[in-house]
Amino acid sequence: MVIRECFQVTGGNSGLTENIIYQNPPKNEQRSVKVYSGATLETTLLGSVDKDTVLNGKQMAVFRAPAIIIVRKGLAGKTKFVEKGIFTINDDAYVITVKEKYSDQINIEWAQKVLPNYADRCTTSKGTNATFSKEQFLDMEFSFPPMQEQEEIVRIYRDIYVLKCNMNALNERLERLEHYSIHSDAICKMNAGKIFDLKGGNSGLTEELIYWNQPTEEKDVVFVYSSSTDIQTNMGIISKNARIKDVPIKIFEGPALILSRNGQAGKAMFIDKGMFTINDHAYVLTVKEEYKKQVCLEWFSCICEKYTKNCVTSKDANGTFNKEIFLKEQIELIDFEMQKNIVEKKRSLHTIHAKLKTFLRILGEIEN
Secondary structure (H helix, E strand, O other), X not given: OEHHHHEEEEEOEOOOOHHXXXXXXXXXXXXXXXXXXXXXXXXXXXXXXXXXXXXXXXEOOOEXXXXXXXXOEEOOOOEEEEOOOEEEEEOOEEEEEEOXXXXXXXXXXXXXXXXHHHHHHHEOOOOOOEXXXXXXXXXXXXXXXOHHHHHHHHHHHHHHHHHHHHHHHHHHHHHHHHHOOOOOOOOEEEEHHHHEEEEEOEOOOOHHHHHOOOOXXXXXXXXXXXXXXXXXXXXXXXXXXXXXXXXXXXXXXXXXXXXXXXXXXXXXXXXXXXXXXXXXXXXXXXXXXXXXXXXXXXXXXXXXXXXXXXXXXXXXXXXXXXXXXXXXXXXXXXXXXXXXXXXXXXXXHHHHHHHHHHHHHHHHHHHO
């Protein structure tokens, strides 16, 4: 059979604009109709409208769940399952319902999981100008398993959704925890210039230079960072033998902190180990040899921005980190063993968070 035998596909309301919605608020809760569009598929951002709203002299079309919304243009072919209540759509989308003849053979929630595979073959392109072809979609061959199997699939997807919601809530909590600082009583204050070395980067370290100086052996690999990158989005790699105007590039080794000089001025990024280099939009901060048993740099990386952000000339995008002001800052030091304990807890938290994000990605792939 073809899709048109099983499903009714109905167009939305032409002229249902934000202005119309604004002028026709629901008179009470019972008359409230949620408004979806192709641009607000996952939300109800278009708001609610009164069910008796008139458009171009005609009563607005209202639909009753359960039903599927499928986008006609823009996010063409994307679908949303509406579980209950009444709703409406503008003309950027269609509403799909099961025909009465098949109401006891097709679970509409199951259908929402499989129909996007058919819809993908009925869109003109994959870009923002894509258009969904209703007629082509309706003429596609379609089959379905027994209702019991459909309901089992729906149950599995619902369990996945609940798990994903719980994991997203946990992910948000871990996001906040990763930015929290664990405090302890300071045992002394010390001048930053006494504890740390702060060195500038390489002037002239451009993308073109990196391109022409790629390492030929693994032992020559040096990662390149700047003030606008992070561990996941570095500028690539360069050979440790690269030269700028016949001068060897400055190479640094972790543990070290990269401090942005401009752009995101005062932002810090901790490099645990390995060789790296930077351009002249950043500084490299390391602990002086005589203080390595008093200051754990990874611990300082967790709190350093409360000092570095005080040393920025302005709070806008044109701010510049002032090295000389920072070196005069009074750093509050806590017990060294406590520093290491904080680092250990932070690392454990980061590992858990990374695993959770991996699980969320896998769940998202399963759900789609």
